[in-house]
Amino acid sequence: MSNKKEWPLFEVFIRSRNGLEHRHAGSLHAADPTMALENARDVYTRRQEGVSIWVVESKNIHASNPEQAGELFEPAKDKVYRHPTFYDLPIELKHI
Amino acid sequence: MNEQLTKYLMMLGDNAMILGHRLSELCGHGPSLETDIALTNISLDLYGQVRSYFQYAAELGGEEVSEDTIAFLRKERTYLNVVLVEQPNEDFGHVIVRQFLYDMFQSFMTPALMNSADERIAAIAAKSIKETRYHLRFSTSWMKRLGAGTEESKARIQAAVNHLLPFADEFFVMTAIEKEMYEEGIGPDLQTFKEDFYSKVKEVLIEAELSMPESAPRVVKGKTGIHSEHMGYILNELQYMQRTYPQMEW
Numbered sequence: 001m002s003n004k005k006e007w008p009l010f011e012v013f014i015r016s017r018n019g020l021e022h023r024h025a026g027s028l029h030a031a032d033p034t035m036a037l038e039n040a041r042d043v044y045t046r047r048q049e050g051v052s053i054w055v056v057e058s059k060n061i062h063a064s065n066p067e068q069a070g071e072l073f074e075p076a077k078d079k080v081y082r083h084p085t086f087y088d089l090p091i092e093l094k095h096i
Numbered sequence: 097m098n099e100q101l102t103k104y105l106m107m108l109g110d111n112a113m114i115l116g117h118r119l120s121e122l123c124g125h126g127p128s129l130e131t132d133i134a135l136t137n138i139s140l141d142l143y144g145q146v147r148s149y150f151q152y153a154a155e156l157g158g159e160e161v162s163e164d165t166i167a168f169l170r171k172e173r174t175y176l177n178v179v180l181v182e183q184p185n186e187d188f189g190h191v192i193v194r195q196f197l198y199d200m201f202q203s204f205m206t207p208a209l210m211n212s213a214d215e216r217i218a219a220i221a222a223k224s225i226k227e228t229r230y231h232l233r234f235s236t237s238w239m240k241r242l243g244a245g246t247e248e249s250k251a252r253i254q255a256a257v258n259h260l261l262p263f264a265d266e267f268f269v270m271t272a273i274e275k276e277m278y279e280e281g282i283g284p285d286l287q288t289f290k291e292d293f294y295s296k297v298k299e300v301l302i303e304a305e306l307s308m309p310e311s312a313p314r315v316v317k318g319k320t321g322i323h324s325e326h327m328g329y330i331l332n333e334l335q336y337m338q339r340t341y342p343q344m345e346w
Binding site: 007 | 131
């Protein structure tokens with residue numbers, strides 16, 4: 001198990017069916033991308049969960065800082081006009 | 097004819113069963129969580145194949161015979177697996193090399209069985225081929241990773257290659273049963289893919305920065321029921337439940 005600590009972490013994304021998007025399934029350790037794909041296949045798709053796998057090394061993901069959630073996300077709260085449903089459509093417009 | 101076919105099915109099944117058992121010994125003991133799951137998955141795939149072969153053999157065997165009696169209640173001399181698959185899990189390198197040689201052989205054997213005159217065998221092989229391809233992909237990638245890895249991983253996997261490759265020759269020795277199956281169109285002539293097997297193995301070894309051992313092939317006769325000293329211990333563990341609680345089911 002000691003070597004495992006040296007293996008980098010990968011994030012795994014699985015597409016459950018054709019036409020759907022890849023979704024984050026979890027993470028695992030692997031020495032290289034090939035091994036990450038094989039590990040992901042064995043760990044996350046052994047009960048037919050997927051038809052496609054993406055893996056990306058966790059260090060390559062840049063994440064927003066939870067502490068900045070206020071300034072990042074709160075200003076959008078009171079801006080209902082950004083939703084299309086805010087606008088009344090003329091009756092003549094159909095199929096929208 | 098049925099008797100020979102039954103023995104042939106045991107040959108095919110016993111290889112998968114004994115190797116599957118060896119891998120199952122690692123369940124919970126793999127070098128990492130991910131490889132532990134991977135090896136256990138392979139073990140389960142192999143046991144799936146075993147069941148297909150033994151269920152078929154049980155149907156040929158009459159009422160007293162079941163897949164369980166075939167798997168668990170035979171004497172050592174009637175198991176017909178090659179000696180390679182009995183070899184113990186010395187270290188992860190041995191596990192990978194043993195698997196790699198078996199997978200490589202199966203990558204020739206399984207497609208050949210898909211053309212078997214026996215429809216049932218052809219169907220089992222057709223179902224197994226995708227598993228076989230994945231197993232080979234897994235073991236090949238580990239051959240390369242360990243061979244081109246650290247000094248220690250390279251030394252260990254080279255030692256495993258030196259120890260295990262000489263056992264591979266047994267795959268290609270045609271026993272009386274295999275000759276008969278070949279004549280019936282049920283099994284392949286094993287000699288036809290011997291050369292391709294070794295050249296593919298060599299290809300991987302070169303890519304893995306490993307060398308071909310120079311030692312001569314080992315003369316072993318697992319396929320005629322003569323096994324290594326490891327086999328008794330394997331059967332002891334494998335058969336324990338059925339011997340202790342006869343006819344138990346779950």
